[in-house]
Amino acid sequence: MELLERGEELAALGSWLGEAGSGAGRFVLVSGEAGIGKTSLVRGFCEQHADGARVWWGACDALTTPRPLGPLYDIARVSKGELAALMSSDASRHERFSGFLEALAWPLQPTIAVLEDVHWADEATRDLLVFLARRVGEVNALVVATYRDDEVGGDHPLRQVLGNVVTLRVTRRLALSRLSEAAVAHLASDREADGSQVFRVTGGNPFFVSEVLAVGAGEVPQTVSDAVLARAGRLSASGRSVLEAAAVVPDQVEVGLVHAVAADDAEAIEECVRAGLLVAVGRSLRFRHELARLAVEHSISGTRLPELHTAVLGYLSEQGRADPGRLAYHAEQAGDRDAVLAHAPGAAERASRLGAHREAAAHYRRALQHADGLDPREHAGLLERHADECTAIDDEAGALVSYDRALLAWREVDDRERTATVLARRAYALWGLGRNEEARASVDEAIALLEPHPPGLPLATAYTYSAHLHMLAREVPRAIELGHRAVTIAEEHHDVALVGRALNIVGAAQWFVDPDQAERTLSRALEAAHRSADDTIVGVVMRMLGSGSGEVRRYDVADRWLREGIRWCTEHDLDIHGDYCLAWLARSCFEQGRWSEADDVAVEVADRPSQHAPTRIVALTALGRLRVRRGDPDADPPLTDAWDLAVTTGDLQRLWPAAAGRAELAWLAGDSEAIPDLVGETFELAVRLGQQWPIGELGFWLWRAGASDGRPDEAAEPFALQMSGDWREAAATWEQLGCPYEVAVALADGDDPDELERAFRILGRLGAAPMADRVAARLRELGVRELPRRPSRATVDNPSGLTDRQLEVLSLLMAGRTNAQIGTLLHISPKTAGHHVSAILDKLGVADRHEAAHLARERGMTPS
């Protein structure tokens, strides 16, 4: 049938292909209801450009559990070469994705890669879509993904993918509309049918229109199904049996399969093709449309259906090399319990290896539904693996049910090591559900079972989980001790991935007692993670290096690893960890007084589609605290949101910064009485866990409010100094740490007018109006008449007011040069360079050289 009313869409696709051909790849989303003609459009487009582009075609299919990376396997089969070899190897998922991207870049012609029906995509294919959209801009390829927008509701997993890709520069969208009445009338007139009646029944859905018209004269069928079945009803008996055999296979059907299952009758196949119901594609057949397949499948009788699936299963099993997911599907439809148990676990393992954990869990669940009477050890193994996959997709409740059943099963067969391993993993699920006491008990029992025997990997695993739980609860010494034990055993058994995971936890805990050692330990963890070639663990360790050092205010280390973590996670699509690093970078910039950068980064995090709670807590807290210190409106909503989210985690590290932000807001608003309620409980928690930074900050607010002495003995040094009245030393310590706002706050506690003026200048540079007002009031109290001029950022007439020499210094500063380097380059002493830098900071009204560089970049200056 001709392609009507798609001229604009074809032209748009053509121009995007042109852009792709010049090296600026495009990612196109084609959407519309079933039957709207997405495939017809894209096929028509590909045929138009058959001479000018290489076309690759892969489809997701309507199996109850989709084949992991199904479309990529389709393409690999056709493309041959390196991609085919890569897909049949045991390469990692990232290697497969990167290999596909490389294969897309073909110097001779642009490539059109079509990924059809991605509303059915498995988890791994959905990740592939995001991966491609983020990178296709660099290659000469057009990636076209089609999907049914009316089936992608609010909680459909494709939503997340769409959220990630629609804002990208390379993404283009085509939403297909139905045919107009005029177009339907035009088609109908060719067949001598009543156009307006056809339009009324079909609403202009092109597939429906074509089916109705194909039925020909007589009554117009009222549904797509009626139309399809009316056509099918005219087939011969053997033609009808061919159609039914093809209808029970939701993807392409091999001709051999039809011969084996239906009739060894080439004429019958030919009849179906002639009738326009089936389309021949090489040695395979497919329905002209999935809607037609469904209509025929639903018309098959309940007794005939399992027979057909049994026959299909028999054929596929004999062929060998069939996708285990396909086998499992037909086994289940055939009601063949043994076959389900034979194929579903294999399908699950394969899905898990490719990162399609949702599909893996579904295959295990399918096997478990048929597992009664199975060998108890096999049954226990299935339960355990199902639970592991549930954990991988954050379905802790589902995981717990299966872990509990696995536990009973392993106990029944008296397998100590498996029992213990399940107990340890189960603890993690319990913790995720907030059942912390039970989690402890579970992992303790695991250790008690294993410790009397020679140490092996199960014990190392149990120690690692236990260490992790202790670390999360900030029970630091015990976490370190358990982690070390795990490392020793894992090293003896050469399990480098486990070494990496255990060292990561040891290092995380060491930040709170011995930061130098923590950095060394985490560097070792990173090395082990790289050696185990597990991209995710590498990202996790970088995140730990960045946020852990940030929490103890080692900003050089923090910024370095946060940026490195963002880079690594972007490269490997580890969005959860990358976004967390980004949120932490906002916090780090905020604490170091680089406020405009903090502001930019916090807004960037807020724009990400990720709703991961820890990331949101960190970003919202940074944004709220920034508003508090600037005196901006709306400081309360982000802090309250962060606090509410933190309360659900119950973790000190999440609660403490939000509580401190709320206390600061109350204090600046003159409402000190509110402070004990805002921070009291969190302070108690910090004291119980012996954590000096939260004790310091929250104790400081209680002390400020006159509600407590703030426990200076247990507090981090600068807070302790300030609470004991030594504001000078406190300011000096804050200066060393690199926290200018805190320097000013400490100075403001004194009564030395010179130091108060210094505080006033710092606060002015930062743009910290409320605190600056307080210091100004204090200066007036001390009788200072002439307040220092409030430094302002710049003026319109002379945006920076810098001299030529200062501009020269600024551009070197942007390039990250030190005073010594600037001195050498400009033939001046480092001290003179330092004077220039101070003058620049003053004129720009910024707190430090980082912010000066940032501001200069905003104004479009380039470094030299």
Place this chain on the structure above:
Amino acid sequence: MPRYVVQRTFREGWDIAATREGARRCLDVVERNAAAGVTWGHSYVTTDGALSYCIYEGPSPEAVRRAGAANGLPVDRVTEVRVLDPYFHH
């Protein structure tokens, strides 16, 4: 969209004359504001040009500050406000 008063202190005084040059500079500011998603309503400037109160609409205080930075305009304080019209209460 929330409305804000932005207080600015000018060290050298704010001098936008009613000339072609002044008009061009205002339009530059409007254009950079648009990039940050904020709208400048109007401003009250003290006669010595040292202080101004500017009425802005924007999605967040951060957006107002970002526009200020892009224009090289100082920001002392951002306060959210509502309109109160005395002649409405008659």
